[in-house]
Amino acid sequence: MRSFRFFGLTLSLLATSVCGLFAEDNSSVHTGRPRKVLVGDYSAKALALVNEKGDIEWQTPIRNIHDAAKLPNGNILFQTDWTEIVEMTPDHKIVWKYDAAKQNGNEGKRVEVHAFQRLANGHTMIVESGPARIIEVDADGKIHKQVALKVEHSNPHTDTRLVRKLDNGNYLVAHEGDNKVVREYDGEGKIVWEYKTGTKVYSAIRLKNGNTLIGMGDGHRVIEVNKEGKTVWSVEEKELPGITLAWVTMVERLPNGNTLIVNCHGGENNPQLVEVDSDKKVVWTFKDFRRFGNSLPVARIVE
Numbered sequence: 001m002r003s004f005r006f007f008g009l010t011l012s013l014l015a016t017s018v019c020g021l022f023a024e025d026n027s028s029v030h031t032g033r034p035r036k037v038l039v040g041d042y043s044a045k046a047l048a049l050v051n052e053k054g055d056i057e058w059q060t061p062i063r064n065i066h067d068a069a070k071l072p073n074g075n076i077l078f079q080t081d082w083t084e085i086v087e088m089t090p091d092h093k094i095v096w097k098y099d100a101a102k103q104n105g106n107e108g109k110r111v112e113v114h115a116f117q118r119l120a121n122g123h124t125m126i127v128e129s130g131p132a133r134i135i136e137v138d139a140d141g142k143i144h145k146q147v148a149l150k151v152e153h154s155n156p157h158t159d160t161r162l163v164r165k166l167d168n169g170n171y172l173v174a175h176e177g178d179n180k181v182v183r184e185y186d187g188e189g190k191i192v193w194e195y196k197t198g199t200k201v202y203s204a205i206r207l208k209n210g211n212t213l214i215g216m217g218d219g220h221r222v223i224e225v226n227k228e229g230k231t232v233w234s235v236e237e238k239e240l241p242g243i244t245l246a247w248v249t250m251v252e253r254l255p256n257g258n259t260l261i262v263n264c265h266g267g268e269n270n271p272q273l274v275e276v277d278s279d280k281k282v283v284w285t286f287k288d289f290r291r292f293g294n295s296l297p298v299a300r301i302v303e
Contacts, residue, residue: 022302027291028054029271032284037273038300039134039286040065040078043293047103049080049302053194056291058090066114066249068298069163082112082156085126096139098173100128103141112156115163115177127163127173134163134171134185147171147189151180162250163215166182172212174201182293186216196227202249202297213259215251219243222251231276235261240282244270272296 039092040062041047047060058076068078071087075095079085085134087096100106100113111130123136123144133155136145159209160179165171168199170192171185182204184193187299193210195204199219204212211232213224220237222245237245246266254275261274271285272292286299 017201023161028286028288030054030286031271032282035275035284035286036302037286038070038193038298038302039272039292039296040067040068040075040298041292041296043295044291046292047076047298048291049076049180050286050288054288060088060092063287065298069118069300070302071118077116078120079113079116082114085124086102086112087118090285096124098124098141098209100126100135102104104135104137104143106131110156112159115219117163117165119165125163125165125171127160128155129159129250132159137155145187146187147187149173149175149185149189150183150191151175158200161201162215164205166206172204174204174214176200176202176217182212192280193227195225202247203251204249209252213251213253215248215262217249218247220246222259235259236282237274239280240276243274243285244284245299246270250299252301254301255303260299260301262297262299265294273299 028050036051038049042064045061046059047062049057052055056190063081065079070079075087077087077088084097085098086094088094100111112241113123115127125136127134130152132149133146135143137143155177161174161176163173169187173183175181180197182195183191186192192252203215204215206212211224211226222235223231224233226232245263247264249264250262258275258277263272268289271287273286275284277283
């Protein structure tokens with residue numbers, strides 16, 4: 001196992017420690033059909049793959065996290081903190097790393113990364129809050145594309161949350177801070193669509209039907225809006241029986257048509273993950289407050 005210095009410890013040793021902790025207790029509680037999930041929690045300082053039985057199949061320590069993905073090659077793309085992004089193999093080898101604080105002109109600047117995406121051409125899209133830009137870099141970290149973002153009062157922690165590049169080459173950006181808006185930018189940085197959320201929005205996903213699914217952050221709800229900005233579907237704060245939505249972070253429309261909701265900061269009386277069908281019936285929940293905590297903003301279902 002490769003190791004590198006991480007806040008005074010080696011990653012390999014820390015990973016072993018985390019593995020030992022997780023192995024002691026299978027504490028995931030599922031309702032409905034269990035699912036395999038990639039979850040990241042910055043209170044537990046851990047990113048982990050949890051299988052359908054609730055066992056930890058893979059884990060690594062992190063400090064801060066707002067995005068992660070399991071790649072088609074089986075590796076995990078994630079951040080260790082607000083500036084460093086790594087691609088790691090299942091046996092914990094780091095095969096790619098990018099530090100936004102030290103590369104491409106950011107030395108000495110305040111910068112945080114809250115979104116990134118591995119693109120079909122092998123480049124990696126990285127969204128830098130502070131510099132307020134989207135960049136696409138190759139395996140050597142060289143910029144191949146750069147798009148400036150519109151922010152009123154730039155703040156490294158709140159300029160953006162999740163950002164995704166769309167199939168049409170545009171970018172769908174959740175502006176958490178003073179914008180409180182979801183914007184679609186074209187490849188030249190022109191705003192071609194906008195939806196004002198009025199809340200500290202976390203995520204926006206463009207659906208196959210052209211609508212946009214939005215995780216409304218501290219708005220405590222999920223909404224689906226059409227191109228005209230009309231809400232055509234929603235899940236409200238207290239609409240689900242026995243569940244209160246808190247800070248809604250990641251959302252996803254699953255292949256089966258259901259919607260995944262990541263319910264961060266909801267407290268131990270609420271599940272951290274909720275899956276609902278189109279009629280808003282709860283079909284699956286995940287709750288694990290022994291191995292994870294109340295700051296779990298990142299979750300992806302892994303089929």
